[in-house]
Amino acid sequence: MITEKQLAIDAIRKKLVGKNLTYREVYAIMDQISRKKFDDVLTTYFAASGYSEGFTNDELYYLTKAMVETGRKLEFKGIVADKHSVGGVPGTRTTPIVVAIVAAAGFKIPKSSSRAITTVGGTADDMEVLAPVDLTEKQIYEVVDKTNGCIVWGGSLKIAPADDLIIQVEKPLMFESFDKILVSIMAKKIAFGSNHVVIDLPYGKDVKIHHLKDAQAIEKKFLYLAKRFKIRLRVLIHHTEEPAGRGIGPVLEIRESLRVLQQKKNRPLDLEVRAVDLASNLLELCLKDSPEELRKAIKEIYGNAYGWTLDLLQSGRAFEKLQQIIQAQGGNPNVDSETLKLGEYSFADKADKDGVVKELNSKNMTGVAKILGAPKQKGAGIYLNKKIGDKIAKGEVLYTLFSENVYNLREGKLSILHFPIIKY
Numbered sequence: 001m002i003t004e005k006q007l008a009i010d011a012i013r014k015k016l017v018g019k020n021l022t023y024r025e026v027y028a029i030m031d032q033i034s035r036k037k038f039d040d041v042l043t044t045y046f047a048a049s050g051y052s053e054g055f056t057n058d059e060l061y062y063l064t065k066a067m068v069e070t071g072r073k074l075e076f077k078g079i080v081a082d083k084h085s086v087g088g089v090p091g092t093r094t095t096p097i098v099v100a101i102v103a104a105a106g107f108k109i110p111k112s113s114s115r116a117i118t119t120v121g122g123t124a125d126d127m128e129v130l131a132p133v134d135l136t137e138k139q140i141y142e143v144v145d146k147t148n149g150c151i152v153w154g155g156s157l158k159i160a161p162a163d164d165l166i167i168q169v170e171k172p173l174m175f176e177s178f179d180k181i182l183v184s185i186m187a188k189k190i191a192f193g194s195n196h197v198v199i200d201l202p203y204g205k206d207v208k209i210h211h212l213k214d215a216q217a218i219e220k221k222f223l224y225l226a227k228r229f230k231i232r233l234r235v236l237i238h239h240t241e242e243p244a245g246r247g248i249g250p251v252l253e254i255r256e257s258l259r260v261l262q263q264k265k266n267r268p269l270d271l272e273v274r275a276v277d278l279a280s281n282l283l284e285l286c287l288k289d290s291p292e293e294l295r296k297a298i299k300e301i302y303g304n305a306y307g308w309t310l311d312l313l314q315s316g317r318a319f320e321k322l323q324q325i326i327q328a329q330g331g332n333p334n335v336d337s338e339t340l341k342l343g344e345y346s347f348a349d350k351a352d353k354d355g356v357v358k359e360l361n362s363k364n365m366t367g368v369a370k371i372l373g374a375p376k377q378k379g380a381g382i383y384l385n386k387k388i389g390d391k392i393a394k395g396e397v398l399y400t401l402f403s404e405n406v407y408n409l410r411e412g413k414l415s416i417l418h419f420p421i422i423k424y
Contacts, residue, residue, distance in 0.1 A: 008032040012042065015049040023062040030066035033162040036080040042131025044169045051177040060183060060221060061228050067160040067187035074110065074137065074159070074193050076144065081109040081287050082194035083278050084185050084411070086201050086218075090366050091243025091384070093253040095123045096151060097260050097275035097313075098282065100322035102310045103149030107286050110144045111355065112154035112192045114141070114167075120366045121375035122391060124153035126254045129340065129378050143328040150325060160187040163359035178218055181208065186225050197233045198282040200271040200274075206362035232285050236277065242360040242388050244271040247403065249381015252275070253339050258337035261319040272313075280309040343372070343379035343402035349416065351392045360388055364419035368401070372412040377404040386422065392393040398422050 011025035012211075021029075025422065029046055032038045038046075083098050087385040095111060102109045113123035113133070123135045133153040135143065140157075143150040155164050163184045170180075189197050199222055203215040219235040226233035245256040259267035259274060284305035287295050302308040312318045323333040367381055373380035385397045392398065399421055403409040 002243055004028050005032055005037055006077050008038070009042065012046050012049055016045065018053055020056055020064065021059055023066070025061065026062040027066040027069070027091060030063070030070045030162045030249075032163050034070040034158075036165070039383070040169050042389065043165060047078050047166050047169055047177075047180065050179055053336065054123050054177065054179045055183075057221070058223055060179060063179075063183045063187045064190065064229070068191045069160045071191060072137065072158050073191050076108050076110065076141065076152040076193045078106055079196055079289055080193045081107045081193065081282050081286055082131070082189050083195045083198045083200065083282055084189065086199065088190050089207050089240055089243060090107065090120050090248040090369065091095045091238075091253060091256075092202075092247045092271065092274065093126055093257045094271065094275040094278055096127065096254065096257040096322060097272075097281045097318070099149045099151055100261055100325070101275075101279040101309055101312050102282055103147060103325065104288070104321040104390055105283055105286075105308065105315045107148065107196075107283070108144055109149045110140060110194075111149065111151045112157075112159060112188050113151055113156065115153060116375050120248055120369040120381065123151060124155075125350065125375035125378075126250045126257075127151040128153075128253045130251050130335060132328035134328070135329065144323065146328045147321065147324045149321070150329060154188060154192070156403075159191045161185075163187055164265055168350045177208070178214065179221075181219050182218060182225070183231060184220070186229070189231070190229055194283065196285045197231055198278055198285065199233065199235045200236050200278055201237045201261060204235065204240040206373055207240055211404060212239070232288065234281055234285055236281060236293050237282065243365075244268065244385040246273045246387065247381060248365050248369050248384070249372070250378040251342055252381045252402070255337045255340050256275070256324075258319075258335065258340075261313070261322055262337055263316070263319075264337060274305070276313065277308050279359055280304075280306040280312075283309055304382055341379055343377060343381075343404040343409075345403045345406050347401045347409060347413055348385075348397045349399055349401070351394055351396050351424070353392075354394050355392050357386050357390045357392065357422055358386070358424045359423035361419070361421055363422070364416075367411055367419050368415050368421060371408065371415045372401055373402040373405055373408040378402050378406070380408065382421070384422075386424075 008028040325332040
């Protein structure tokens with residue numbers, strides 16, 4: 001009788017030559033990876049097997065289902081909201097804003113977030129600036145029960161554990177296949193009990209997805225899986241040429257999220273617009289399955305979900321909700337955007353001529369920020385003093401590098417000679 005491990009190995013061999021897999025074969029692979037019965041070589045072969053040819057819709061369903069079933073699952077009653085950004089865009093930390101708004105609206109939004117994969121920091125890396133993110137299942141239930149929301153790292157919970165192990169073998173090459181991104185996101189949403197989801201799907205030259213047609217193809221697959229798993233889901237596709245905020249790195253990014261929630265004068269308006277768009281679309285989805293009384297009240301008082309979102313943000317209720325979440329997760333709720341500590345060592349790069357910013361290179365920003373020490377060094381990163389379309393006078397600061405280590409700063413300064421951040 002064939003062993004489970006041999007079945008999984010045969011299935012990988014089968015996929016490598018372009019054949020389709022059954023659910024039994026997919027489950028065997030996910031089971032072996034999740035239980036660490038495969039070494040990195042076999043896991044890498046599987047990750048590579050779907051990179052060039054991809055998976056059929058049935059295989060995507062099988063992969064998602066098997067990822068969920070080989071790990072732990074959380075269950076929450078009623079409407080459970082979530083959002084996910086496909087990523088690849090540094091300096092666009094919308095999650096804390098969206099979670100705070102939706103939780104303040106009264107909906108559950110338990111957010112399982114990742115650490116850095118291809119970017120300079122994941123949401124979990126950033127949230128860790130404010131509060132612990134490595135919570136137990138019991139703690140997550142308690143936090144959500146108290147506040148409606150949480151922002152935690154899912155890696156320690158064995159939620160879709162095969163996914164986290166596949167991510168580890170993908171990290172050195174800094175790539176994820178489109179299908180793998182899709183399955184990873186959906187498996188985590190389903191395992192966390194989410195049933196109303198908004199997907200932020202940027203495309204552009206320097207992000208994960210380069211072309212509109214690819215984004216639209218991914219959207220169709222998201223909607224297909226959502227239908228199979230009976231989830232209300234909406235995909236928001238938008239062209240992206242630069243970060244929505246100005247900070248790249250954990251402290252710099254979370255500071256901007258806080259500035260939006262605190263409605264500070266120096267808040268990044270592009271980030272606010274993006275977060276409000278995501279939050280209002282998510283609230284609109286949630287309202288579709290809410291009692292008629294609530295739907296009528298929102299229409300009468302605010303006009304629509306967008307008006308409700310703006311009120312929750314501008315009234316300060318969303319920031320108060322984030323403070324509650326921070327406290328419930330074990331952090332200090334008396335946080336202010338301007339008191340977060342940046343890296344001790346900094347360097348301001350200045351323009352050597354007049355001009356206008358034509359381009360910001362997200363890939364180079366990510367590489368330089370990592371050299372500066374992010375995300376491990378929370379205070380490391382880059383602050384963009386200028387963005388696309390901004391006029392520049394000779395001698396003006398283009399961007400500022402931060403690091404917690406003088407060696408990292410020196411290496412960061414050298415790296416920008418080979419990996420320029422701004423073109424003007």
